[in-house]
Amino acid sequence: MLLEFEKPIAELEEKLADMKMLASNNDVDVNEAVKTLEKKIKKLKKDTFDNLTRWQRVQLSRHPERPYTLDYIYEITDEFIEIHGDRTVKDDKAMVGGFASLDGQTIMIIGQQKGRNTKQRQMRNFGMANPEGYRKALRLMKMAEKFNKPIVCLIDTPGAYPGLEAEERGQGEAIARNLKEMFMLKVPVICVIIGEGASGGALGIGIGDRVLMMENSWYSVISPENCSTILWRSWDYKEQAAEALKPTAKDMMTNGMVDGVIKEPVGGAHVDTSAAAKELKKVLVTHLKELDKISPEERIDQRIDKFSKMGVVAS
Template sequence: MQYLDFEQPIADLEEKIKELRSLSIADEEVLSPEIERLENRVDELRESIFSNLTRWQRVQLARHPERPYTLDYIERITDNFVEIHGDRYQSDDKAIVGGFATIEGQSVVIMGHQKGRDTESRQFRRFGMANPEGYRKAYRLMKLGEKFDIPVITLLDTPGAYPGLEAEERGQAEAIAKNLKMMATLKVPIISVVIGEGASGGAIGIGMGNEVYMMENTWYSVISPESCSSILWKTWDYKEQAAAVLKLTAEDLDELKVIDGIIKEPLGGAHRNPDRSAKAVKNQLLASLSRLKEMSENELVAARIDKYSQMGEWEIASKAKTEQ
């Protein structure tokens, strides 16, 4: 288990427990009380730390290298998954995976960003940063879902769309914009869940849903804290301050009514208990599917458009103000 810097006190205590358990003392009564005391202290410390996380600490948790990724959730919450490859234009983008599956007998189209676990797979997946062909593959999948009247589920976890020259040459912005236009009027339910990082157009390019949820320790923003710090202060050193003012956590976006709810994680983060995390996501998906299946095509589209039209705050200037 890898520990983040703010988890170091927990790591130290758990290492001490491990050392005590490795001692070869015949009388277990000598060690058991001390081990139990330390275990209780770990529980108390974990509760204290994770009930008072800063926004930057939640960003760190969203990026934890052991956190479940899209394929981990697909394996745990779906049956009969059949992956679809390629965009029929350029190639098969490995940063976005998707296909057909069933959840408790309900057919779904499910897709999401996929990161890698080691150096080789991270390069293969480009750290979950999709090229235009990734978004065009997603477009193809969603239109297939519409054709066969199958709900669409998207899992968001990306530091952003791939920023390479070749991506721009092949129409990165156009591919994302085309997805947004299509998703606004797709005639089947769309449910989106932020399972890790939700950065900029790279995330929303597959994230315009009838219902949008965030897992407890994730972030969703137009820009990452590091990039925001780099623009405002010309250095990454102020990323913690940037995270604080961006209001990018699940609690922030729930309060701003950008999302429809928060999916709770096990204490310590989703990586602490992937099975329990997947069960929480599955329960939310089933509840949303049950609710959205009752709506007609026109109702789904109207509700989706209205949802995004209502976001944000604005004021219509009076005639007197405009004349000044």
């Protein structure tokens, strides 16, 4: 699938492939032309992806080929053991987690999981967790704390599931409890927005000593489409809503909402999942080493201070 702004690049890449095939079939030397076209493609890619609008970043974060939580888990960790169920209602397939080895260190890794095809999307509920998903996540966090293992949360959700049954089972309470409990965890906690970071659905596993964003992800109280619907009674103003919300990694970094931005390959993480995962792993290992040097009490104090300062304006 090509996004609208990717089409000019795809056209040149198709032209390059045709040129190489023509040269191969007819034994024609087109090396200079190939080099020129490759340079043109490289420049166009850089110019395009360096100057994306906020709405285009949102679109890129939802690219159907973009790596999801389990893709990253299998790329950056070894010996992943998934743990199921919240011990109250059921196992929420939209929230996954378990113990794994990261660079030789045992961690608890948790995140929202989307699906690739229709059947998987239904099973994963489009990455929208029910209350039992957040309760499962908290159970795993408490287990990690019990065994003194750091926690990594990978966030990628269009929001917590807004259905009637979710509200009946206490969606708001489950997220609120997670916020409270995550502030007090004695082990290091790193949260990374890898795709969509929408509303309380993201914040429900988003309280950490370090909150990071992949370069082409977004993080906001509401999606641009829903914001447009509320303000203009139409989805037609989603681009304007995105500009007003400023939800991109660059915006969040500028406003002090996150602690770092993780670079992606030119074109997005889906272009080279292994390279994106390698960069993510490097950043996680670095931050875990830093946090390990800080005492649990000091980490908790810093965590509380960090979030308490958000939205405060000093005159």
